[in-house]
Amino acid sequence: MKLFKEILFPLIAVVAAFIVGGIVILIIGDSPIQTYKLLLGSAFSWPDGIGYTLFNATPLIFTGLAVAVAFRCGLLNIGAEGQLYVAAFAAAWVGMKFGAPDPGNTFVSQIVHLPGIVLVPLCCIAAIVAGAIWGGIPGLLKAKFGSHEVINTIMLNFIAVALLSYFTQYHYKVPGDPIMQTAPTSPSSNLAHLGKFIPGLPARIPLNLAFILAIVACILVYIFLWKTKWGYEMRATGANPSAAEYGGISIRKQIILAMAISGGLAGMVGINEVLGYRHRYYDGFSANYGFVGIAVALLGRNHPVGVFLAAILFAILLRGGIFVDAFTMHVSKDIVDMLQGIVIVFVAAEAIFRGPLKQFGLLKKAKV
């Protein structure tokens, strides 16, 4: 019954969002059925559809997990966006400075030339640590001064964007490059595309080892939250802070730890982006991954399995948006942002569905 409810509400929220979206599409003058066919159907072709969907899902799994871990501790991390930017830059910086330079990089000098086997893990660690620091700051501020993490993470998002745009523009951009991006990272820091290992998957599809890392992260988050003492303490803090404190758990420590882990997970987006895809830091690369991560976490009920599935769903939409843009008369790919927004509102206000569900006998009346 419990599992049934865990699946039922997200499912209803998605269906309801699609119905509302369908009405909008109808008003605009397109066919909702055709639009949704394009939106959902284009993701399942092999190899392009599936390859790109899983590639798009990778950052959303990381940010979804990030938001979920913070949620389990009773915190809302709206700052995944800033954390993943800082992390991506850190990964790119290590990639530029610590490996044999890319031929396109005649500008940023190297400290050492590390081989890939050392450089790749180092870049990954840099991303995770940078994200953890950027996420840990609002955790620390909350623990020490009681200032609300929501406001601080929003502010840190803007600070991150400004700071990184400064570093990119003034220090790490190849002079004359019209694009706001850093010099390329060392080729030894590249993460292999999965096309190398999977027959039939062409190497041009950027799905890379970071996706495997995302699955591993899901498993680790599950083990951490439900199978370790630390995870138990974190969830206890989220469920009932005063009871947790009474039981001898230091809430402050939990808050800092949860925000740092959350930031570290968000930071792993940088691994996919820099090491697996662009091989440089590209200013403003994130397609709202941090904010969509909130939708992913909520829809996935803050559980790694749910996060994984929700990330796949949103990735399907992202991929489908391109086809909606091309093959419908009026609807643009912005329909995806719209649907995401509606899903978030419906998941947050799930109580809307309780009344009708009770009427249809799908939900017992006992609990409100």
Place this chain on the structure above:
Amino acid sequence: MRQIFTLQLLFSTIRLSTPLVLAALGGLYSERSGVINIALEGLLLAGAFTAASVTYYAHSPWVGLGSAIIAGAAVAAIIAVACIRYKADQVVTGTGINILFIGLPAVLSGALFLSSGSTPQIPRENLLPVLSHFLPFMPAWRIFTDVSIISLLALVIVFVTRYVLYRTPFGLRLRAVGENPEAADAAGVAVNRMRYVGVILSGALAGIGGAYLSIGQSSLFTRNMAAGRGFIALAALIFGKWRPVQTMLACLLFGFADALTIQMQGVAKLPSGEDIPVQFIQMIPYVVTIVVLAGFIGQSRAPKALGTPYQKEK
């Protein structure tokens, strides 16, 4: 330096602060009633898009402004129903609304105007008028000192808000449901009804702010044109300690930082001859907010019941 600190900078500050003041005052009504309003960004966008589209068809900025107010209030009503009636998480709901209004205006403008997210240009005579428009003569300095009528309106609303909040029964009730809803309820105040009013007012005011962005400051709606102003307004509200006049001053400060970045571009040089990176000035409002929230510059205390839905005792 003389090139930077000019009269132009002053008026640029006023122009850039106007949408912040309106959105922040909107946030004030909502948050004083106990409902976090993180959706100011989305409300600004809703107002801006509505104002531009309606003005384009109706050829009247006043009809556009009115529609923007209605649109803002309507979107806020959705937030209110979700957060008050259905006790949805206020921050999450607001985030959803923000994402929704990145997408929805773009979808609609794609359908209405066959564009990728913006409305067509609106002719100058159909924009919200500037103050000198009402003067019988044409002073030579008017180009530099022109301020929109909405800026004046914002100033008036600040003082009206101060009066309403501290000198009327309505204001007392609004503050009461934000501070101590149980006591307000016991005293016969309809807590949730007050909250509905607070949230819907916030939408209406942010709607005006949005209209100013699209048919006051510029002449069309462009994708995501609020560009974080909703969040700066939220920061100003906190910096202003949830009080009308202080909040306005905070908005002016943040507007000044913004004006300075524009003014400085390519003008100001470091002694070494390099440009001063504008990014550092852009950061000021955000850093200030974090510092203020941490209590380094006086305490900024939120309304006590902010963020908690009210459940009547049974």
